[in-house]
Amino acid sequence: MADLDFIYKRKSIRKFKDQEVPKEDLMEMLKAATYAPSGKNQQNWHFTVITNKDKIQEIAKVVADRHTEIANLADEEKNKDNMNKFLKYYTVFKNAPVLVLFYAKPYKTIEYEILKNKPECKDLYDIAISSKSEIQTIGAAIENFLLAAANMGYGACYMTGPIHSRDKIYEIIGRNESKGELMALVPVGVPEDKTAPQPKRLPLEDVVSFID
Numbered sequence: 001m002a003d004l005d006f007i008y009k010r011k012s013i014r015k016f017k018d019q020e021v022p023k024e025d026l027m028e029m030l031k032a033a034t035y036a037p038s039g040k041n042q043q044n045w046h047f048t049v050i051t052n053k054d055k056i057q058e059i060a061k062v063v064a065d066r067h068t069e070i071a072n073l074a075d076e077e078k079n080k081d082n083m084n085k086f087l088k089y090y091t092v093f094k095n096a097p098v099l100v101l102f103y104a105k106p107y108k109t110i111e112y113e114i115l116k117n118k119p120e121c122k123d124l125y126d127i128a129i130s131s132k133s134e135i136q137t138i139g140a141a142i143e144n145f146l147l148a149a150a151n152m153g154y155g156a157c158y159m160t161g162p163i164h165s166r167d168k169i170y171e172i173i174g175r176n177e178s179k180g181e182l183m184a185l186v187p188v189g190v191p192e193d194k195t196a197p198q199p200k201r202l203p204l205e206d207v208v209s210f211i212d
């Protein structure tokens with residue numbers, strides 16, 4: 001059997017030691033990210049690394065504020081409570097020594113060029129772009145990054161929750177459209193000695209089907 005330990009040893013890490021991550025290690029993880037597959041090899045991604053703790057805390061603050069703002073908009077108490085319960089889940093990066101921002105640039109499709117001036121073909125166009133390639137591409141890059149981090153002894157966590165505050169995050173770090181759109185945040189650091197176990201997976205039989 002293939003040795004897939006490098007996959008099984010990754011899990012989401014949400015608590016970090018107060019220890020710096022050397023830049024060369026971060027570059028190695030980012031190199032791994034760039035070895036992910038990308039639609040038509042467009043490599044339509046960008047990565048920004050934040051090592052300034054004040055900036056990381058500032059981002060955590062706007063995420064927490066937006067979180068509460070949304071919770072307070074709930075018409076039903078149970079939704080408000082549920083949203084509030086997830087505040088920690090959306091801000092686990094706040095004490096990380098490093099926060100990596102993953103940006104996706106638009107995925108250029110041939111279908112767009114062909115169909116853009118044909119409103120009668122909107123349904124066809126919508127099907128053609130429904131795979132959201134730029135999102136799948138950045139997801140592949142993030143998974144490579146996470147696997148590299150885990151195998152280098154670091155902890156990390158894929159996070160999209162904070163994206164509800166994207167506009168506020170841009171106010172802190174600036175908006176450069178050539179980077180694309182911010183899609184996910186990944187805190188990185190040396191894991192604390194005691195970390196939560198990886199949640200169980202559904203049985204394979206529940207999620208796999210064959211057509212023979």
Ligand SMILES: Cc1cc2nc3c(=O)[nH]c(=O)nc-3n(C[C@H](O)[C@H](O)[C@H](O)COP(=O)(O)O)c2cc1C
Nearest residue numbers: 010011012089090092157158159160161162198199
């Ligand atoms: C698209 C995506 C978004 C996620 N967003 C968050 C998040 O905002 N906060 C968080 O703590 N974990 C987040 N996670 C991590 C998941 O909770 C985690 O992967 C899942 O519970 C399985 O646990 P494992 O990564 O330890 O295997 C996200 C994961 C993915 C793939």
